[in-house]
Amino acid sequence: MSAMDLPADRPVPRPASAPASQASPASARTKATATVWISWVALALMTTSSVASLRAAPTMAVYGLACVFLYIVPAIVFLLPTSLVSAELASGWDGGVYKWVSLGISNPMGFLAIWCQFAMTIFYYPSLLGFVASTLAYVINPALASSGVWTALVIVVVYWTGVWVSSRGTSGVAGLASAGLIIGTLIPGTVLVTLGAVFLGQGNPSAAPMDASHLLPQWAGLASLVLIVNNFLSYSGMEMNAVHVGSLRNPGREFPKAMFLAMGLVLLIFILPALAISWVVPAEQLSLTAGVMQAFDAVFAQFGTQWLTPIFGIMLVAASLGGMLTWLAGPSKGLLLISRQEGYLPPFLQRLNKHGVQQNILVTQGIITTVIALGYALIPNVSSAYWIFSVITTQVYLIMYLLMFAAAARLRRRDPDHPRGYRAPMLVTICVVGFVASLAALLVGFIPPSQFGGSNPLVYLLIVGGGALGLGLLVPFLFYRFRKPSWKQPEPAGREASS
Numbered sequence: 001m002s003a004m005d006l007p008a009d010r011p012v013p014r015p016a017s018a019p020a021s022q023a024s025p026a027s028a029r030t031k032a033t034a035t036v037w038i039s040w041v042a043l044a045l046m047t048t049s050s051v052a053s054l055r056a057a058p059t060m061a062v063y064g065l066a067c068v069f070l071y072i073v074p075a076i077v078f079l080l081p082t083s084l085v086s087a088e089l090a091s092g093w094d095g096g097v098y099k100w101v102s103l104g105i106s107n108p109m110g111f112l113a114i115w116c117q118f119a120m121t122i123f124y125y126p127s128l129l130g131f132v133a134s135t136l137a138y139v140i141n142p143a144l145a146s147s148g149v150w151t152a153l154v155i156v157v158v159y160w161t162g163v164w165v166s167s168r169g170t171s172g173v174a175g176l177a178s179a180g181l182i183i184g185t186l187i188p189g190t191v192l193v194t195l196g197a198v199f200l201g202q203g204n205p206s207a208a209p210m211d212a213s214h215l216l217p218q219w220a221g222l223a224s225l226v227l228i229v230n231n232f233l234s235y236s237g238m239e240m241n242a243v244h245v246g247s248l249r250n251p252g253r254e255f256p257k258a259m260f261l262a263m264g265l266v267l268l269i270f271i272l273p274a275l276a277i278s279w280v281v282p283a284e285q286l287s288l289t290a291g292v293m294q295a296f297d298a299v300f301a302q303f304g305t306q307w308l309t310p311i312f313g314i315m316l317v318a319a320s321l322g323g324m325l326t327w328l329a330g331p332s333k334g335l336l337l338i339s340r341q342e343g344y345l346p347p348f349l350q351r352l353n354k355h356g357v358q359q360n361i362l363v364t365q366g367i368i369t370t371v372i373a374l375g376y377a378l379i380p381n382v383s384s385a386y387w388i389f390s391v392i393t394t395q396v397y398l399i400m401y402l403l404m405f406a407a408a409a410r411l412r413r414r415d416p417d418h419p420r421g422y423r424a425p426m427l428v429t430i431c432v433v434g435f436v437a438s439l440a441a442l443l444v445g446f447i448p449p450s451q452f453g454g455s456n457p458l459v460y461l462l463i464v465g466g467g468a469l470g471l472g473l474l475v476p477f478l479f480y481r482f483r484k485p486s487w488k489q490p491e492p493a494g495r496e497a498s499s
Contacts, residue, residue, distance in 0.1 A: 036247060037247055037248070037249050038244060038247045038248065039254075040248060040254035040255070040257050040258040040261075041258070041261065043244055043247075043248065043254075043255070043258040043262075044257075044258040044259070044261035044262040044265065045262075045265075046244065047083075047238065047258065047259070047262035047266075048262050048265040048266055048269070051234075051235060051237055051238065051262070051266050052185055052265070052266050052269040052270065053185060053234070053269075054184070054185055054188060054189055054192075054269075054273055054292055054316065055128070055131050055292070055320075056231070056234045056270065056274075057270070057273040057274040057277055057291065057292055057295075058274075058277060058286055058287065058290070058291020058292055058294075058295075059291075059387075059390075060231070060270070060274040061208075061274045061275075061277035061278040061281070061283070061286060061291060061295075062278075062283040062286055063217050063278075063283075064208030064209060064210070064214055064275075064278045064283065065208065065209065065210050065211075065214045065215055065275070065278075066214060066215060066216055066217040066218075067271060067274045067275065067278070068215065068271055068275075069215060069216055069217065070217060070231060071231060071267060071270050071271050071274075072267065074231040074232055074234075074235060074437070074441075075235065075263055075266075075267060077433055077434070077436075077437035078232050078235055078434060078437050078438065078441070079235040079238065079263055079266075080259070080263065080430075081405070081430045081431065081433050081434030081437070082235070082236070082238040082239060082401065082404075082434060083238045083259045083262075083263075084256070084259065084424040084425075084427075084430055085404065085405060085408045085424060085427065085430060085431060085434060086238060086239035086404070087245045087251075087255050087259075087422045087424065088408065088412075088420055088422055088423055088424045088427060089239075089404070089407075089408055089411070090239070090244075090245055090246075091245045091246055091251060091420050091421030091422040092411075092418055092419060092420035092421070093411075093418075096114070096334065097110075097113045097114055097117060097239065097400060097403075097404055098110045098111070098113060098114040098334075098338050100113075100404060100407050100408070100411070101113040101403045101404060101407045103407070103411060104406065104407025104408065104409075104410045104411045104414075105403065105406060105407050105410065107342070108480055109403055109407075110338075111338070111342070111344050111476060111479075111480060112399070112400075112403065112473075112476050113399075113400045113403045113404065114334060114335055114338055114400075115335065115472075115475075115476040115479075116396050116397060116399045116400040116403075116472050116476075117331050117334070117335075117397070117400055118331040118332055118334070118335040119396050119471050119472055119475070119476075120393050120394075120396040120397040120400075120472075121331050121332075121365070122365055122368050122369060122372070122471060123372065123389045123390075123392040123393040123396065123467060123471075124389075124393045125155070125159055125324070125369050126155055126369060126372045126373055126375070126376070126389045127389040127390045127393060128320060128324060129154060129155040129158050129159060129320075129324075129373075130151050130155065130376060130385065130389070131320065132154060132158060132317055132320045132321065133145075133150060133151040133153075133154035133155065133376075134151065134287065134290035134293065135290065135292065135293050135313050135316050135317050135320075136154060136313065136317050137150065137290065137293075138290065138293040138296075138297065138309055138310065138313045139310040139313040139314055139317070142290075142293075142297070145287060145290040145293070146287070146290075148376045148377040148378070148385070149376075149377050151373075151376040151377075151385075152373045152374055152375075152376040152377040155369070155370075155373035155376065156369075156370050156373050158321065158324075159366055159369050159370070159373075160366055160370075162321075162324055162325055162328050163328070163359075163362045163363065163366050165325060166325065166328045166357060166362060167353060167355065167357050167359045167362060168355055168357075183315050183318060183319050184315050184316050184317075184318060184319020184320065184322075185269065185319060186269075187315065188292075188296070188312050188315055188316060189269060189272070189273045191312070192273050192276045192277070192292075192295060192296060192299065193272045193273060193275075193276045195276075195299045195300075195302075195303065196275075196276030196277075196279045196280060196295075196299060197276075198303075199279060199280060199299060199302055200279055204302070206278070206279045207278060207279060207280060207281055207282045207283070208278035208279065208282075208283060210279075232394055232398065232437075232438070232441045234270065235266070236394075236397055236401070239404065245421055245422045246421045251421045251422040252422060252423070255422050273292075276295065276299075277291055277292070277294075277295040280295050280298045280299050280302075281294050281295050281298055292316065293309065293312075293313055293316075296308075296309050296312050296313075297309045328362070332358050332361040332362060332365065333358060335361070336349075336350060336352075336358045336361060339487075340488070340489050341488065342488065343483050343484065343485060343486075343487035343488035343489075344479055344480065344483055344487070345361075345479060345487065346487060347486075347487060347489070348360055349361050349364065350487070350489065372389065375388075375389070388460070388463055388464060388467075391445045391464055391468075392463075392464055392467040392468050392471075394441070394442075394445060395442055395445050395446075395464065395467075395468030395469075395472065396467075396468050396471060396472040398438045398439075398441055398442045398445075399442070399472050399473070401434065401438045402435060402438050402439060402442075405431040405432075405434045405435040405438065406431070406435060408427065408431050409427065409428050409431040409432070412427050412428060413428070445464065445468075446461055446464055446465060448460040448461075
């Protein structure tokens, strides 16, 4: 299981990237004597809850019926390879993505992989909280949704509040995030799709064409395909639930069934709300951050229940905040444990507070997040800022997936007899497909999408390239290059974490 929890509005499993040495003897004995089996249906639902979200719906709604194609393609070339490959790795090796990549490639690449899992959150929080700000605006004053100052203010206040809560070792937040799937995804999504269908059933015309000629996106040059990159991030995090493959009674048969069911449910949650939004809100009026609330507002207005808009806004915000709090410390905790054992981070960033929380990492990350949040205030178009930060998030995370696919292929070839609870069919071929798809998505992400046609492509390239390559490659290289033997302190980590 990896230390990363992805993203957004998503309940996140407890990080399990800690080395085996971090586990207590008692827990090890318990696991050895009593295996808790789960059904493949339960695993499918767990996977769905950790991946599905309404946040990406406005992004794809601008494509109307073509969003079906734009969701299914990355599901085939990215979602399935990620699921099957991570299942084999998790069933054969403990320690998460750091262990997988370290064994398959090298220790430095293992550090790079777990660093990218952590670093992507630095840009992920501004994009997630940008969505929260625009949604919250509909509860207070819809005009605020397009205000960069308002968005920046919400990002700063909410993030630092989350740091304060997390640094106190607050428990029970995981339950809030788990409930977020129902409160902030399933209920709003079902209501949106149902009312949208009723809207069409009453004879109202769809804002987007729904005929067969619009099944494929219109080709307007390479830039017209850039939005598909965001769908790779929508499907990311599947490696989290692969750790549960060992809890299936018959992994070889049941895990593929669980993944196909989860894939179907995730596609329904992603596609149907996006279509519902495209039925009601014209693409040219759609905000990438406030599009969900625009759709709710427009649909409720049709039925004279516009007073429900703020209520659903609060539901979406609550789900987002619950997910953020649950995994705020997750990626940094995994990075901390590995860094203490191997000495990858300076002692200042390894320090824990009295609650056993890596507060210094969270505060340092918060300072950077605050600076990034100012981008919302400085970039005139809030949707543009939201998109840029989402792309940077995807780029950094894709680096980790490139390493994971390469490591899995090498482990299968170098150590084919290593015990694995699940063996993915045609693993090397699947790795090649996933690697090529991830690389293509990473490269396409450097091209401005069609919405940025009037902007300077060089400026876009510098922002995205500087953010993704600088944070994803340069910073971990510097940490690794200047590390010192004195930075290793695995024993204090165990004592402090247990205090």
